[in-house]
Amino acid sequence: MNKVKNTLFSNKPVTINKDSLIMAIESSCDETACAIVKGGREVLANVVASQIKIHEEYGGVIPEIAAREHLEAINVVIDETFKQAGVTGNDISAFAGTVGPGLVGCLLVGLNATKTLALAYDKPFIGVNHLNAHIAANFIDTNLEPPFISLLVSGGHTQIIKVSSYSDMEIIGETIDDAVGEAYDKVARLIGLPYPGGPKLDKLAQEGNPFAFKLPEAKVGEYDFSFSGLKTAVLRLVKSFNGKEMPVNDICASFQECVSSTLVKKVRKALETYNYKQVVLAGGVAANSEIRKKIFDLEKDGYKAYAPIMKYCTDNASMVASSAFFFDNTFDNINVEVFSRA
Numbered sequence: 001m002n003k004v005k006n007t008l009f010s011n012k013p014v015t016i017n018k019d020s021l022i023m024a025i026e027s028s029c030d031e032t033a034c035a036i037v038k039g040g041r042e043v044l045a046n047v048v049a050s051q052i053k054i055h056e057e058y059g060g061v062i063p064e065i066a067a068r069e070h071l072e073a074i075n076v077v078i079d080e081t082f083k084q085a086g087v088t089g090n091d092i093s094a095f096a097g098t099v100g101p102g103l104v105g106c107l108l109v110g111l112n113a114t115k116t117l118a119l120a121y122d123k124p125f126i127g128v129n130h131l132n133a134h135i136a137a138n139f140i141d142t143n144l145e146p147p148f149i150s151l152l153v154s155g156g157h158t159q160i161i162k163v164s165s166y167s168d169m170e171i172i173g174e175t176i177d178d179a180v181g182e183a184y185d186k187v188a189r190l191i192g193l194p195y196p197g198g199p200k201l202d203k204l205a206q207e208g209n210p211f212a213f214k215l216p217e218a219k220v221g222e223y224d225f226s227f228s229g230l231k232t233a234v235l236r237l238v239k240s241f242n243g244k245e246m247p248v249n250d251i252c253a254s255f256q257e258c259v260s261s262t263l264v265k266k267v268r269k270a271l272e273t274y275n276y277k278q279v280v281l282a283g284g285v286a287a288n289s290e291i292r293k294k295i296f297d298l299e300k301d302g303y304k305a306y307a308p309i310m311k312y313c314t315d316n317a318s319m320v321a322s323s324a325f326f327f328d329n330t331f332d333n334i335n336v337e338v339f340s341r342a
């Protein structure tokens with residue numbers, strides 16, 4: 001897995017191999033994160049400053065506030081990462097940063113810091129796609145190699161991706177409306193849970209009966225998803241209790257059952273159709289207990305399943321470093337601009 005990239009000032013070639021250290025920065029949403037990863041798999045330092053407490057007050061992420069918080073945190077987070085890894089900028093082979101998709105003001109803070117480090121230490125700059133990075137979280141501490149089918153479930157995206165090789169990824173299905181994380185957060189809000197509702201809904205669901213209520217599964221393309229109808233069905237169900245005490249745990253469990261079974265049914269179909277033997281769960285919602293369980297249940301049918309450990313599911317910079325190491329990155333120009341949508 002050797003790559004050759006050029007340094008920025010002196011334009012010298014640098015070979016990136018299994019012993020190389022990549023420092024990465026992630027700031028696409030509400031986490032300011034920095035990490036140093038060796039050979040794409042071994043994390044030497046992983047620092048995350050979360051803004052959840054700040055945005056909780058507003059019930060969601062306020063982009064302008066998030067960007068200002070990134071500015072406050074970024075230098076401290078970078079210093080702390082160097083300290084934890086016990087290395088300096090001179091020991092780093094390349095600097096990687098998230099280019100998009102994400103909140104533009106937020107991305108700008110992290111990407112400019114990355115470019116500055118690369119220039120200051122005269123090292124190559126690698127621009128990373130945030131979605132590839134979520135998938136790459138599965139390379140950390142494993143021996144995973146393509147080909148595999150990936151189910152990417154986050155606050156902004158829901159996709160089934162066929163990863164044939166490190167340089168060949170094809171989206172074979174995606175949501176036509178809400179992303180899974182978005183659906184979780186909206187339904188959580190409906191039943192009165194504070195932001196971010198996804199993890200809280202997951203917790204309550206584990207105490208409820210998943211078959212208490214039959215919720216509708218959308219009829220869309222073979223590998224596509226739609227969750228807006230499901231959200232409306234939950235709203236109707238909530239209203240049907242007319243202010244009377246609701247079986248909240250059962251509602252959460254039934255919603256979770258509907259979402260997880262739909263997702264995994266389509267992933268199984270993709271594995272069968274393309275005759276792939278490995279399945280890889282990725283994105284913030286990969287932290288969900290039931291989706292993880294159903295993905296790992298595929299192992300009973302002979303598939304090998306992967307999911308990142310919890311701290312690499314939600315936004316972090318180790319996954320960005322890993323993506324910079326393994327995947328083809330098409331944003332390696334110092335003049336690359338941040339982008340908001342995939």
Ligand code: KG4
Binds near residue numbers: 181199202283285315
């Ligand atoms: O990937 P991520 O950290 O940020 C994006 O790039 O979107 O994902 C955040 C999303 C949020 O919608 C959050 O509610 C959801 O992941 N999430 C969960 C769980 N943990 C995080 N959703 C359901 N169950 C969970 N355990």
Ligand code: ZN
Binds near residue numbers: 130154155284314315
């Ligand atoms: Zn993310």
